[in-house]
Amino acid sequence: MGRLNPERRISKIIVALSSAAVILVCLFGHLGAIGLVGPDEPRYAWIARSMAATGDWLTPRLYGTPWFEKPILYYWAAAIGFRLHLSPEWAARLPSALGALATALALAWLAHRFYGRDTDGKPNVVVLAPLLFSTNVAAVGFARAATPDMLFSASLTLAMASAAAVLVREGAFPECRSVTSNTKKGDLAPLFFFGVAMGLAALAKGPAAIILAGGALGLWALATKQWRVALRFLHPVSVTTFSIVALPWYILCAFRNREFIRVFILEHNFERYLTPVFQHRQPFWFFGPITCLALIPWTALLIPVAREGMRAWREKSWAGSPGLFPACWAIFPLLFFSCSQSKLPGYILPGIPPLILLCAAGAANLPKMSRTMSIVVGTGIGAVWVALSIIGLRFTKTVPQSLLEQMGLPRISWIFVCGAIILAILMSVLGACRKPELLTVACIISVALIVAFANFRILPILDRLYSARPYAEAVRYDRRPDRIFTWKLKRNWEYGLAFYFERELPQWSPADTEPALVLTTHEGVREIQKLGRVEGTLDESWGAVLYVPVLPAPRTD
DSSP states (O other), X not given: OOOXXXXXXXXXXXXXXXHHHHHHHHHHTTTTSSOOBTTHHHHHHHHHHHHHHHOOOSXXXXXXXXXXXXXXXXXXXXXXXXXXXXXXXXXXXXXXHHHHHHHHHHHHHHHHHHHOOOSSSSOOHHHHHHHHHHTSHHHHHHTTOSSXXXXXXXXXXXXXXXXXXXXXXXXXXXXOOSOOOSSOTTOHHHHHHHHHHHHXXXXXXXXXXXXXXXXXXXXXXXXXXXXXXXXGGGOHHHHHHHHHHHHHHHHHHHHHOTTHIIIIIIIIIIIHHHSXXXXXXXXXXXXXXXXXXXXXXXXXXXXXXXXXXXXXXXXXXXXXXXTHHHHHHHHHHHHHHHTOSSOOGGGGGGGHHHHHHHHHHHHHHGGGSOHHHHHHHHHHHHHHHHHHHHHHHHHGGGSOHHHHHHHTHHHHHHHHHHXXXXXXXXXXHHHHTTOHHHHHHHHHHHHHHHHHHIIIIIHHHHHHHHBSHHHHHHTXXXXXXXXXXXXXXXXXXXXXXXXXXXXXXXXXXXXXXXOEEEEEOHHHHHHHHHTTOOOSOOOTTSOSSEEXXXXXXXXXX
């Protein structure tokens, strides 16, 4: 191979540094911008913090009681952060951010394997795949979520990347641009890593790892009739490494906790899938629109992906296409979870990386497609930005006026709407001018800027509406912590307050005659006022939860 000329080398360095900056901003930027939110983040973080404090690395415990809703991998990873004395938000969310980074790097490797290197200096699939993944809604959101979802998705992505390495060595992709070998030399290494990654996936979410990976590989084998190649993943090397990684914790935890098999395996896997016992019932088509939303702002790139798929079908070349493998990998989770009686948006996350890989290939091929297709994609991406700006504008109407004034959101929202319209026009123009690489770069930069702005300007102020962190900090030095109560709060606030107060807060009762500090809703405030146990008026514009200094009950004698 000849050496790159200096200009080409400098160009590659600039692209690499710029890509790294975008990925770091979108996946790692200000993970503590907002406190832990919802019912899941503070609950999982409590278990990890407790694990770090007690040294019991085997049994997850919530408020001292064994908790078997999820396996152990996330708790181990977050507990290490607590042991290193990271802030609660960084300790709880860093595992997800690292999982997202691992996914982005795995996609770059897969793109290199399937689509080869660029030859014309333009951004290619190897560059686009990690960037498109790091700037889509699902990745940005779940990289900041203190949940096992991103670790599970990352583990499956690493497993499927290892599987792809085996398939490439077996010559399963005749159209693959990278150099392939039809020999099995070096086959054991990817089989080893496949087993390790599958073991980590099983420790992240459970038996679903085997079903999703096995189902995707089975679907690919069914489509290509290459069953012998697919059965190679049952090689003793992969089975042994999977068993060494995953089984010890399952065996030891079941031995120590008799209820583990019933609660985790039966209730949280089989019952959750087969029955609506957890009240997450949704229609069969639920994950269709959820997938489209998760891919924002790149949803329009599914159009050239579908077009390429139909071309391969007509020409009967799909069986040897490298795009078939990620397509099967993406389709199987969609079908599998669509049949489930319990549906949550995060379930579809393992199907997002292969879709992004296909979208990156579609974006790289846009210059070769018709001008009409380029216009359609540019207009589609632009329309997404306009829709996002309108949704953001409507969101401001749900925020208290005092917080809006602090953020300057009324003015900023209209600026964002105007900017989104201008960006949409620019996208359409770039599409019409057949400049898809500029279109993609403009969209990537826009996402990175908006994420950075939200991290440093909006999320810290929205803390009061969605996180218990500021409420705990406000009464950190209260002299009577035993007289702090909650009342009429939803469970997300109960879990959040318990995490930040580092103890469960008891429920207040109107029958309690002693003075107390009660955290409650606006409706709760009005009920306490009717009891005559609040002096003066309260500022109800501070946030979603209010502190109520409750007076002693009046004497009745």
